[in-house]
Amino acid sequence: MSVDTSVTIGNVEFSNPVFVASGTFGYGVETDELVDVNRLGAIVTKSITPQPREGNPPPRMVETPSGMINSIGLANIGVERYIGEMLPLYESFKTKIITNIAGFSVSDYAEVMEKLEQADGSICAYEINISCPNVEGGKMEFAVDAGMTLTLTKELRQRTEKLLIIKLSPSVTDIGEIAKAAEDGGADAVSAINTVFGMSIDTSSQRFNIATGIGGLSGPAIRPIGVACVHMITSAVSIPVIGMGGITSGSDAVEYMLAGASAVQVGTANYRDPAAGLTVLDEMITFCDEHGFTSLSQLAGALKDES
Ligand code: DHB
Helix, strand or coil, X not given: CCCECCEEECCXXXXXXXXXXXXXXXXXXXXXXXXXXXXXXXXXXXXXXXXXXXXXXXXXXXXXXXXXXXXCCCCECHHHHHHHHHHHHHCCCCCEEEEEECCCCHHHHHHHHHHHHHHCCCCCEXXXXXXXXXXXCCCCEHHHXXXXXXXXXXXXXXXXXXXXXXXXXXXXXXXXXXHHHHHHCCCCEEEECXXXXXXXXXXXXXXXXXXXXXXXXXXXXXXXXXXXHHHHHHHHXXXXXXXXXXXXXXXXXXXXXXXCCCEEEECCHHHHCCCHHHHHHHHHHHXXXXXXXXXXXXXXXXXXXXX
């Protein structure tokens, strides 16, 4: 029996629901000799900011039990170079490109989006990294405040007709409330979860293992947090949810889909194997074959329990 792998989010049809997560797959152009990137449902790029950024001082990553902590500081080439150097390369890609945008004010995000819209390259969607401090809002992260999330989403919605995805942080009191703000602001979908804050100390040197001390924890260690967040979000909104956090296998991805996700992103697992997303996809298809699902989209919300 053949399994239909396609999924539709907003008005975009993806060949399958397995994407690679922002920050774990560069600009999407680095691995095309190692991995058949065209078999991925989509590539979500590193966060793009108005200006180029060096990012934080090293060390910026450390392995932790069942995961890792990073604090890269949004290192990227800036929107102008991104347009000049990356957009032309995307022309030959069959997979879909989702450009992740970050900023420290509403105008930062708006500037990046406006420039990308003018450049009119082959981008299919924007994912908005709202886990950034708003320098005009008391340095509070956009992601922790429903009002700031609503304002930012509305401003960006006015600037694009492309698929608009707001990426949510788990480090909030009520993630459903923030998801609702994104939905009310006109987002087509939300993705969750961004990293969970964490710290790791080298006891022999009595120093932090990464220069900034606190960073973002990712990998299998956070999967139960991600699955719970996706489930809570699907109860709060009617737009699709893209689930992520610690997916390393088809079964992990199916878990997110059962919790309510319409698609998933594979992140930290790409550091061990850049083809991890393809393995996840193949294993999801096998799961469907073995469990009587005729399409991957049937998995979304197929949880049998009520809560
Ligand atoms: C960084 C940004 C993130 O959104 C995250 O989850 C982890 C790290 C960063 O660029 O430092």
